[in-house]
Amino acid sequence: MSEASQLRSIYDEVAKCNKCGFCQAVCPIFEITKDERSVARGHNVHIRKLIEGKLELNKELKDPLFECLLCMSCVDNCFPSVQTHKNVVRGRAEYIKRVGQPTILRSLFHNLLPDQKKMAKYVRLGAYGKNSGMSKLARALGVLKWFGKDFDKAEGIIERLPTLFFRDRAGDFTLAPENPTMRVGYFLGCGFNFVLPHVSESTVNLLVHQGIEPVIADNCCCGLPASSYGDLDAARSMARKNMDILERVGVDIIVTECASCASFLKDYPELFEDDPGMLARAERFSRRIKGFSEFIHDRMPTTEPTKIMQAKVTYHDPCHLCRYQGIVNEPRTVLTRLPGVRYVELPESDLCCGAAGSYNIMRYEQSMKILDRKMENLKKIEADILTTECPSCCIQLNYGVRRAGLATRVMHISQLMEEIYLGQSCD
Numbered sequence: 001m002s003e004a005s006q007l008r009s010i011y012d013e014v015a016k017c018n019k020c021g022f023c024q025a026v027c028p029i030f031e032i033t034k035d036e037r038s039v040a041r042g043h044n045v046h047i048r049k050l051i052e053g054k055l056e057l058n059k060e061l062k063d064p065l066f067e068c069l070l071c072m073s074c075v076d077n078c079f080p081s082v083q084t085h086k087n088v089v090r091g092r093a094e095y096i097k098r099v100g101q102p103t104i105l106r107s108l109f110h111n112l113l114p115d116q117k118k119m120a121k122y123v124r125l126g127a128y129g130k131n132s133g134m135s136k137l138a139r140a141l142g143v144l145k146w147f148g149k150d151f152d153k154a155e156g157i158i159e160r161l162p163t164l165f166f167r168d169r170a171g172d173f174t175l176a177p178e179n180p181t182m183r184v185g186y187f188l189g190c191g192f193n194f195v196l197p198h199v200s201e202s203t204v205n206l207l208v209h210q211g212i213e214p215v216i217a218d219n220c221c222c223g224l225p226a227s228s229y230g231d232l233d234a235a236r237s238m239a240r241k242n243m244d245i246l247e248r249v250g251v252d253i254i255v256t257e258c259a260s261c262a263s264f265l266k267d268y269p270e271l272f273e274d275d276p277g278m279l280a281r282a283e284r285f286s287r288r289i290k291g292f293s294e295f296i297h298d299r300m301p302t303t304e305p306t307k308i309m310q311a312k313v314t315y316h317d318p319c320h321l322c323r324y325q326g327i328v329n330e331p332r333t334v335l336t337r338l339p340g341v342r343y344v345e346l347p348e349s350d351l352c353c354g355a356a357g358s359y360n361i362m363r364y365e366q367s368m369k370i371l372d373r374k375m376e377n378l379k380k381i382e383a384d385i386l387t388t389e390c391p392s393c394c395i396q397l398n399y400g401v402r403r404a405g406l407a408t409r410v411m412h413i414s415q416l417m418e419e420i421y422l423g424q425s426c427d
């Protein structure tokens with residue numbers, strides 16, 4: 001099969017780009033690099049030339065193709081609405097088919113992320129290494145550079161890793177309220193399970209407080225990391241596995257507090273566009289998915305708050321919530337209804353924070369420039385609490401406030417709600 005033929009189905013999409021350049025003004029990467037190859041227009045021109053056989057897919061194209069945040073800002077500012085984020089993923093898929101994929105990523109996407117027990121063993125090993133100072137030794141020896149040139153610097157983004165994950169502790173929670181009003185599936189994302197398990201605790205506690213019975217599904221990774229790196233086969237395989245598992249749970253609604261998981265689970269039909277049987281099944285599945293604020297905004301607690309916050313609270317829009325799912329009002333509705341909360345809008349609240357999955361690890365320096373802008377905006381409003389709905393954003397923003405020396409607390413909305421209605425602190 002020729003290089004061009006793999007991408008031919010998106011030819012009409014890339015050809016919609018009229019080369020106006022409006023995307024330059026909103027692309028966080030172009031803002032830093034000023035390199036035409038890294039903006040939407042550049043990506044679409046490259047892919048078009050590839051299909052037309054006027055350009056070779058080689059390592060020269062790797063950097064521009066893989067440095068895109070997939071943030072969708074360009075799509076919002078593009079008159080013909082060219083789906084550049086999807087075109088870039090297809091370009092990456094073509095790249096790994098032609099040039100190859102690092103063994104570590106192949107193993108992650110095909111062996112670890114689909115098998116959460118196996119994944120847990122590796123993350124726990126990493127956590128013991130990090131928490132015991134072994135990573136300092138590895139840094140001194142230069143071993144971390146094997147994972148990428150910026151990896152040793154990026155290692156500080158996460159202060160400590162838990163060794164007990166949410167799934168290990170799920171049995172400790174009372175999951176059935178006395179008189180449940182409804183039963184929902186709970187999709188546990190990898191970021192919350194392995195890095196921020198206290199956020200999952202908050203979500204589950206709050207659902208139970210609301211009389212909702214969350215059934216914790218034995219799901220695997222949603223597949224977004226694999227898809228983002230262009231490994232669509234691995235993403236499809238995880239999607240099939242998750243649909244099998246969640247269909248067996250037998251619920252009408254599946255809730256996840258991870259904006260990125262929600263977005264990708266809703267996008268499962270796109271993985272099966274060429275498979276009519278699976279497409280219909282994925283469409284039924286995706287209609288059941290609800291993100292946290294999307295689910296809770298019209299099921300707000302009516303009980304008296306246990307704690308009055310009296311805090312100035314703001315909100316950062318995760319790209320996978322505001323642009324991928326169009327969910328903008330729901331989190332704000334929730335926050336403005338919370339007792340004691342004085343809501344203030346964050347300037348450029350929908351500007352990507354620079355985390356973009358593992359972007360902050362693989363491309364630390366660029367990611368920090370984007371994060372610095374977010375922190376400058378945060379300083380302007382002097383908020384006590386910065387909320388969001390995505391684990392990558394939570395981790396990155398936490399690092400941002402530590403780095404900038406700010407006293408602002410970073411919380412998922414479910415943590416803030418738990419603190420107000422159940423009086424528990426989940427930091």
Ligand code: SF4
Nearest residue numbers: 017018020021023078
């Ligand atoms: S804004 Fe859209 S049409 Fe204009 S150059 Fe960028 S991608 Fe092309």
Ligand code: SF4
Nearest residue numbers: 027068069071072074
């Ligand atoms: S998705 Fe984001 S980073 Fe990528 S080209 Fe568009 S605006 Fe730039």
